[in-house]
Amino acid sequence: MKPNPLYFRTEFLQSATTLREAPPDEGREVAFAGRSNAGKSSVINTITQRKNLARTSKTPGRTQLLNFFQVTDSCRLVDLPGYGYAKVPKAMQAAWGKAMENYLADRQALQGVFLIMDIRHPLTDFDWQLIDWCSQTNLELHLVLTKADKLSRGAAGNTLLQVQRRVQSEGITASAQLFSSLSRSGLETAHSVLDHWLHANL
Numbered sequence: 001m002k003p004n005p006l007y008f009r010t011e012f013l014q015s016a017t018t019l020r021e022a023p024p025d026e027g028r029e030v031a032f033a034g035r036s037n038a039g040k041s042s043v044i045n046t047i048t049q050r051k052n053l054a055r056t057s058k059t060p061g062r063t064q065l066l067n068f069f070q071v072t073d074s075c076r077l078v079d080l081p082g083y084g085y086a087k088v089p090k091a092m093q094a095a096w097g098k099a100m101e102n103y104l105a106d107r108q109a110l111q112g113v114f115l116i117m118d119i120r121h122p123l124t125d126f127d128w129q130l131i132d133w134c135s136q137t138n139l140e141l142h143l144v145l146t147k148a149d150k151l152s153r154g155a156a157g158n159t160l161l162q163v164q165r166r167v168q169s170e171g172i173t174a175s176a177q178l179f180s181s182l183s184r185s186g187l188e189t190a191h192s193v194l195d196h197w198l199h200a201n202l
Ligand SMILES: Nc1nc2c(ncn2[C@@H]2O[C@H](COP(=O)(O)OP(=O)(O)O)[C@@H](O)[C@H]2O)c(=O)[nH]1
Pocket: 034, 035, 036, 037, 038, 039, 040, 041, 042, 043, 055, 056, 057, 058, 060, 061, 082, 146, 147, 148, 149, 150, 179, 180, 181, 182, 183
C-alpha cells in the first residue's frame, strides 16, 4: 500500500460556525471528530502532508468552528470542533455539540466520520456519544487510535483489539486502525479508507 498523493494537494476552503455557513451540500466529504487534544489536527496534517493545515495547538479546545478543506472539486475533509474540553463553559460545550449533531444528522455530502482517539484514553463518554450519533444516522465510522508511538507495538495492538471488541459488543460496525503522526505509521491505511468513502481512487 502506498500513500495517495491526491491528499497532499488539500487546501483550506472555509470555516463555518453553523451548518448554514457551510459550503454547498454537494459532492462527498469525510469528517474528523475527537476529544480536544486527542491528536486530531495532527492526524489531518499528516494525512494531507501539510504542516499547518489544521492548526495543531498546545491550547486544547480552541478550534470552535467547522473547518472545510478541499481535496478535489468534489471532495472535502472537515475538521469538527474538538469536544469535551473541561475549561470551556457548559453552555458553550452544548452549543458546539448542537452544531456537530446538526451537521452529522443533516449533511448529505457526509460519507463517514474518522473518530480520532488518543490510544492511551480510548472510548471516553464523549467518544461513545459520537459513536451513537453515527450509528443512529447510519454514518460510516472509522476509529483512529493515534499517538500509537506512545505504546509498545504489542500494547498498541492489544488496545486496538480491545477497542474493536468493545465497539462490536455494542452492536456497532466500525473499522479501526493504529496511527502515529510522529512516525506517520498508519498513513496508507487512512488514505485507503478515505479513497473508498470519497471515491477518490486515482
Ligand atoms: N507522540 C505523539 N504526540 C502527538 C501525536 N499526535 C499529536 N501529538 C501531540 O498531542 C498534542 C495535541 O495534538 P493536536 O493535534 O493539537 O490535538 P487536537 O486537539 O485533537 O487537534 C500536541 O502536543 C501534539 O504534538 C502523535 O502521533 N504522537
